[in-house]
Amino acid sequence: MSANERISVDIQRYHILEEPGLKPPGQRLTYASPSVQDIVGQIFGDLLPNILYDDEGRPYYEMLDESGKDVCVRSRSVSSIEDIPPEELLALEVALEYLHGLVSEPTIAIEVRRILADFQLPDPETNLDRYRLYENEQGEKRLLVLWGFRGTRNAGLPMLATAALSILKTRVDTATVREAAIRQAQLIEMARSGGHFPDGGSDSARDSSLASAAHKMWERFSSVTHKFFGPRK
Numbered sequence: 001m002s003a004n005e006r007i008s009v010d011i012q013r014y015h016i017l018e019e020p021g022l023k024p025p026g027q028r029l030t031y032a033s034p035s036v037q038d039i040v041g042q043i044f045g046d047l048l049p050n051i052l053y054d055d056e057g058r059p060y061y062e063m064l065d066e067s068g069k070d071v072c073v074r075s076r077s078v079s080s081i082e083d084i085p086p087e088e089l090l091a092l093e094v095a096l097e098y099l100h101g102l103v104s105e106p107t108i109a110i111e112v113r114r115i116l117a118d119f120q121l122p123d124p125e126t127n128l129d130r131y132r133l134y135e136n137e138q139g140e141k142r143l144l145v146l147w148g149f150r151g152t153r154n155a156g157l158p159m160l161a162t163a164a165l166s167i168l169k170t171r172v173d174t175a176t177v178r179e180a181a182i183r184q185a186q187l188i189e190m191a192r193s194g195g196h197f198p199d200g201g202s203d204s205a206r207d208s209s210l211a212s213a214a215h216k217m218w219e220r221f222s223s224v225t226h227k228f229f230g231p232r233k
Contacts, residue, residue: 031148088143
């Protein structure tokens with residue numbers, strides 16, 4: 001794929017985020033470090049694309065779909081926060097729950113855990129262009145966040161991921177997210193315990209829909225639940 005067909009990062013405007021702490025520059029892990037991207041990729045799946053570098057050291061984003069095509073190049077920035085499907089906010093929230101559960105995971109290097117504990121995403125109010133949507137092969141709208149960098153000016157500063165999510169949720173019709181939170185809580189608990197997925201106790205159409213949405217979340221992040229919280233039985 002040529003450079004013209006990629007979503008590149010303007011290194012005059014953006015710098016890579018680094019591990020917090022007092023280490024000298026150049027000795028800190030960055031968000032693009034393989035050990036960080038490995039964990040983040042497993043947690044967030046298709047929400048956060050890979051950060052790669054070309055032969056000249058210029059960073060760009062890439063996320064390949066099942067057919068090997070880069071979804072980044074066909075994604076488009078949202079025109080308003082309200083454009084983001086509530087289900088995608090639920091997916092982001094589930095991923096953040098997993099992330100916070102790994103902050104004290106002893107099998108993960110302490111440097112990586114420092115980044116997870118302070119994990120940042122673009123500020124939706126000043127960097128809305130970093131939040132993009134694309135359609136997957138099933139025609140579903142999916143969220144893609146251009147992450148991992150801070151702007152060289154104040155307007156480009158990121159924020160804690162939980163704060164970014166809070167802003168997004170206050171601006172979107174959160175009825176679906178709020179109702180699905182019940183299923184989400186069950187989902188996360190079952191993931192942690194390695195148990196069966198809860199089928200729900202109601203036959204109503206709404207509960208059936210919510211259970212289906214939660215089931216999709218389980219499948220979407222199944223690799224994370226399997227690796228860090230035990231296999232699905």
